[in-house]
Amino acid sequence: MTENPNDLDQPEERLPRRVIGTPPPRGEMSVLGAPAQRGERPAPEGVKYPDPATARRGERIASLLFLVAFLAGVGFVVSYVVFQVGTIDKTATSNFALGGTLTVALLSLAAGIVVWVRLIMPKYSLVQERHTMAAPPSVRDEVSATFVQGANESGFVKHKLLRRTLLLASAPLGLLPLVLLKDLGPLPGTTLRHTVWKKGRRLIVEGTAEPIRAADFNSPGGILSVVPQGYENDLNALAKATLILIKFRPEDIKSGTKLNWTYDSIVAYSKICTHVGCPAALYEQTTHHILCPCHQSTFDAADGAKVIFGPAARPLPQLPIGVDGEGYLIAQSDFDVPVGPSFWERGDAEAEARGHA
Amino acid sequence: MSLDGPPKAIAGPATFIDDRLGAGTFLKRNLRKVFPDHWSFLLGEIALYSFVILLLTGTFLTFWFKPSMGEVAYNGSYGPLVGVHMSEAYASTLNISFDVRGGLLIRQIHHWAALLFVAGMMVHMLRVFFTGAYRKPRELNWIIGVLLLTLALAEGLTGYSLPDDLLSGAGLRITEGVAISLPLVGTYITYFLFGGEYPGHDVISRFYSIHILLIPGILLALISAHLILMWVQKHTQMPGKGRTNRNVVGAPFYPSFMAKSGAYFLFTFGVIALLGTFAQINPIWLFGPYTPADISAGSQPDFYMGFLEGSLRIMPAWEINLFGYTLPMSVLIPALLPMGIIMTGLALYPFAEQWITGDRSEHHLADRPRNNPHRTSIGMSAIAFYGILWLLGANDWISSKFHISLYTTTEVGRVAIFLGPALAYWITYRMCIGLQRRDQELVLHGVESGVIKRLPHGEYIEIHVLPAEDLVALVKAKPSIPAIESASDGEGVPPKGMRNPLGRLRAKLSETYSADSEAISLDGSHDGHHNGHGNGAAPAAVGSGEPEQKSIGH
Numbered sequence: 001m002t003e004n005p006n007d008l009d010q011p012e013e014r015l016p017r018r019v020i021g022t023p024p025p026r027g028e029m030s031v032l033g034a035p036a037q038r039g040e041r042p043a044p045e046g047v048k049y050p051d052p053a054t055a056r057r058g059e060r061i062a063s064l065l066f067l068v069a070f071l072a073g074v075g076f077v078v079s080y081v082v083f084q085v086g087t088i089d090k091t092a093t094s095n096f097a098l099g100g101t102l103t104v105a106l107l108s109l110a111a112g113i114v115v116w117v118r119l120i121m122p123k124y125s126l127v128q129e130r131h132t133m134a135a136p137p138s139v140r141d142e143v144s145a146t147f148v149q150g151a152n153e154s155g156f157v158k159h160k161l162l163r164r165t166l167l168l169a170s171a172p173l174g175l176l177p178l179v180l181l182k183d184l185g186p187l188p189g190t191t192l193r194h195t196v197w198k199k200g201r202r203l204i205v206e207g208t209a210e211p212i213r214a215a216d217f218n219s220p221g222g223i224l225s226v227v228p229q230g231y232e233n234d235l236n237a238l239a240k241a242t243l244i245l246i247k248f249r250p251e252d253i254k255s256g257t258k259l260n261w262t263y264d265s266i267v268a269y270s271k272i273c274t275h276v277g278c279p280a281a282l283y284e285q286t287t288h289h290i291l292c293p294c295h296q297s298t299f300d301a302a303d304g305a306k307v308i309f310g311p312a313a314r315p316l317p318q319l320p321i322g323v324d325g326e327g328y329l330i331a332q333s334d335f336d337v338p339v340g341p342s343f344w345e346r347g348d349a350e351a352e353a354r355g356h357a
Numbered sequence: 358m359s360l361d362g363p364p365k366a367i368a369g370p371a372t373f374i375d376d377r378l379g380a381g382t383f384l385k386r387n388l389r390k391v392f393p394d395h396w397s398f399l400l401g402e403i404a405l406y407s408f409v410i411l412l413l414t415g416t417f418l419t420f421w422f423k424p425s426m427g428e429v430a431y432n433g434s435y436g437p438l439v440g441v442h443m444s445e446a447y448a449s450t451l452n453i454s455f456d457v458r459g460g461l462l463i464r465q466i467h468h469w470a471a472l473l474f475v476a477g478m479m480v481h482m483l484r485v486f487f488t489g490a491y492r493k494p495r496e497l498n499w500i501i502g503v504l505l506l507t508l509a510l511a512e513g514l515t516g517y518s519l520p521d522d523l524l525s526g527a528g529l530r531i532t533e534g535v536a537i538s539l540p541l542v543g544t545y546i547t548y549f550l551f552g553g554e555y556p557g558h559d560v561i562s563r564f565y566s567i568h569i570l571l572i573p574g575i576l577l578a579l580i581s582a583h584l585i586l587m588w589v590q591k592h593t594q595m596p597g598k599g600r601t602n603r604n605v606v607g608a609p610f611y612p613s614f615m616a617k618s619g620a621y622f623l624f625t626f627g628v629i630a631l632l633g634t635f636a637q638i639n640p641i642w643l644f645g646p647y648t649p650a651d652i653s654a655g656s657q658p659d660f661y662m663g664f665l666e667g668s669l670r671i672m673p674a675w676e677i678n679l680f681g682y683t684l685p686m687s688v689l690i691p692a693l694l695p696m697g698i699i700m701t702g703l704a705l706y707p708f709a710e711q712w713i714t715g716d717r718s719e720h721h722l723a724d725r726p727r728n729n730p731h732r733t734s735i736g737m738s739a740i741a742f743y744g745i746l747w748l749l750g751a752n753d754w755i756s757s758k759f760h761i762s763l764y765t766t767t768e769v770g771r772v773a774i775f776l777g778p779a780l781a782y783w784i785t786y787r788m789c790i791g792l793q794r795r796d797q798e799l800v801l802h803g804v805e806s807g808v809i810k811r812l813p814h815g816e817y818i819e820i821h822v823l824p825a826e827d828l829v830a831l832v833k834a835k836p837s838i839p840a841i842e843s844a845s846d847g848e849g850v851p852p853k854g855m856r857n858p859l860g861r862l863r864a865k866l867s868e869t870y871s872a873d874s875e876a877i878s879l880d881g882s883h884d885g886h887h888n889g890h891g892n893g894a895a896p897a898a899v900g901s902g903e904p905e906q907k908s909i910g911h
Contacts, residue, residue, distance in 0.1 A: 085456055095459075095461045099634025103627055103630040106624075106626045110627055124608035125606060125608075127391070127604050128605045130603050130604060184550070206651075238649050276535060293753070294669075296752075309764055310670075311691070344542075345683075347683055348683070
């Protein structure tokens with residue numbers, strides 16, 4: 001054990017470091033490189049036993065805690081047998097009984113061990129020396145020489161053709177996993193540009209699956225979450241085709257909304273936020289604002305769902321709607337632009353759509 | 358009663374193993390390995406033990422969980438959802454919660470342990486950062502730590518999505534929205550991940566194998582490496598009496614550290630069990646099954662994803678359309694930039710610091726954060742950056758709880774994200790310098806003894822005494838921050854390597870990094886006034902008309 005009180009008053013940087021190449025301090029290493037003479041027996045000065053009275057008190061407290069842990073552990077097993085599940089209340093009771101006993105068992109066991117360490121075990125202040133991480137230069141030189149020797153023996157350096165064909169051979173093998181992953185999914189193609197909406201497909205209310213008679217959806221400010229008929233349980237379809245349907249007073253509709261795509265002041269917008277695709281589900285009647293709860297992109301429903309706040313960069317696409325012979329709301333066509341979040345191949349679909357119009 | 362030799366039950370197997378493996382040599386060296394003690398050294402253990410708990414509870418959950426998106430009608434104990442169509446994943450999670458004894462408990466313990474796992478890693482990482490424990494020779498372990506943190510986030514994300522409830526689905530949808538926004542490869546990555554269009558039928562089973570096999574396997578390997586490196590390099594220690602850069606002072610692994618660690622594992626487990634029992638978490642039965650058409654207001658991710666949520670929220674709308682292609686900057690920037698800054702910054706910091714200070718020596722004594730003010734300020738600045746993003750991930754809650762307009766919170770956030778870190782830097786820097794001056798005063802003037810003495814000529818002074826030995830040792834261990842040799846020679850020619858712009862930048866950084874701290878010297882004798890060594894007189898604090906300090910024992 002070396003404890004050098006003189007070290008105290010000097011910043012560590014001023015301590016003489018062992019110069020590389022000089023032998024390590026005597027006694028640190030034995031011939032075989034294994035530390036010798038270290039940690040064999042604690043130096044008496046580093047180990048301070050508690051007085052016997054403290055240790056006895058510690059034993060009593062720790063034993064008590066261990067007993068509590070034992071009882072709680074037994075309590076856990078008993079709770080498992082006694083408290084069945086099957087209703088919400090029963091599950092709650094079982095949960096509290098199991099969790100409570102487990103908690104008590106773990107915490108008292110932990111506390112008991114801490115008492116044991118603090119009151120019964122000695123206080124330690126042992127000192128061990130550190131050694132520089134790097135191997136001595138002689139060892140480094142030897143390893144480096146061995147490496148070169150091995151490399152030369154293998155002929156890897158000398159035989160060019162061997163080396164190059166070996167590298168060539170391993171290249172495709174390295175790529176194989178990537179090739180194999182190709183069947184993880186189909187290529188996107190144009191699927192992101194279309195939804196299941198098409199001319200004549202009825203709008204139905206999400207949840208109840210009722211078709212919507214335009215004449216019944218007549219109170220201004222009303223809003224419905226709408227899905228395409230026939231796809232009400234198809235999550236892939238819903239992820240793109242879900243709509244919000246809003247009934248306006250005719251005078252509230254502003255120029256951004258395509259009037260000939262509305263029916264009797266009922267407007268349909270994609271519910272899928274153009275930011276990252278959350279359903280833009282919140283609607284404020286007085287301001288006509290649609291708010292996406294995820295990142296708070298806000299759209300003005302009266303004005304073509306243009307963005308008035310938040311990270312979304314594009315308006316919610318509007319779906320052209322009309323009514324069929326029975327007076328139920330139907331789609332007039334698919335959306336004219338891709339719905340939902342932007343993607344690389346999307347381009348300025350809005351400008352293109354305007355160009356076509 | 359004490360043992361005179363090992364009992365037969367131990368000696369027998371030990372001999373058996375030693376005969377075959379030579380384990381004795383290893384044990385001889387390591388049984389009494391000394392571990393330094395400080396409360397902050399236990400923070401990483403919280404993460405370690407949480408990981409163990411995650412493995413145990415996670416295995417339990419796999420016995421009942423069905424990672425399938427196949428549709429079933431629920432027919433279990435939770436009344437409100439009976440008959441509702443849902444994925445098998447969601448139904449089996451309900452089943453674990455309501456129809457398996459202890460299932461709810463283990464599920465909640467698993468979730469709490471996950472939160473503590475990430476939180477433990479974060480505070481551990483901050484401790485390592487602020488004490489400079491990432492310095493040579495520990496850079497590799499630091500990088501392993503950064504990898505662990507990154508992987509833990511991915512592990513959390515994949516696990517969070519598995520129950521396939523409405524809340525986790527919102528997270529998945531956002532993940533998809535971010536993935537699809539990537540330039541060039543976004544749509545392909547998304548289609549490969551989801552097996553086609555979102556949400557598809559594959560993502561839960563794919564996330565499942567990633568969550569229970571791939572990432573935990575890598576985590577386990579890296580955690581083992583992390584511990585082995587720590588063991589080989591020995592733990593850093595706080596400065597103090599008898600502690601140097603070349604020794605370790607503390608308690609032996611066997612029996613003291615072993616017992617303490619065991620107790621600490623049980624404490625961690627106990628606290629997580631307490632939380633899992635009484636603090637409800639992720640009550641998926643309240644959210645309902647996932648459908649892309651619905652969402653509930655106030656949706657929040659787990660805490661460790663909050664900073665990404667916040668950065669997505671405060672980003673203003675920005676999208677670039679060029680040559681028929683789209684760059685959704687309002688997704689790309691917030692999703693990639695903060696994470697990139699934080700993770701890359703963490704990984705590079707040890708090397709950047711070496712480059713700036715030119716310090717290539719080994720460090721085994723932890724720094725007190727005040728003694729390296731720029732490092733500490735950079736750290737606090739990063740915390741402010743992260744913290745502001747994190748807070749804004751809950752701006753809807755802030756808005757509704759404090760009755761502030763939602764848009765105001767966002768707009769404040771857009772400014773605060775730049776101002777906050779700068780302010781944090783400045784405040785921290787001043788605090789560090791202030792604390793160093795207080796240290797200086799402590800060692801040069803001692804502490805107030807409360808004893809008032811009247812001098813022969815009538816003046817009253819308070820006698821200052823030497824502070825406790827330990828305290829002096831701790832304070833005086835303040836290391837100097839090295840700087841590269843950048844002074845020009847007599848003829849104004851800077852040294853080689855400092856002549857290009859990069860070299861000049863390096864010289865400037867190096868000078869700044871060490872400047873103020875170096876000026877506060879602790880090398881004064883206890884009996885006389887500090888008279889300014891080397892870098893000129895230390896400012897303020899010293900010599901502000903204080904009486905001569907004396908030891909009370911004289």
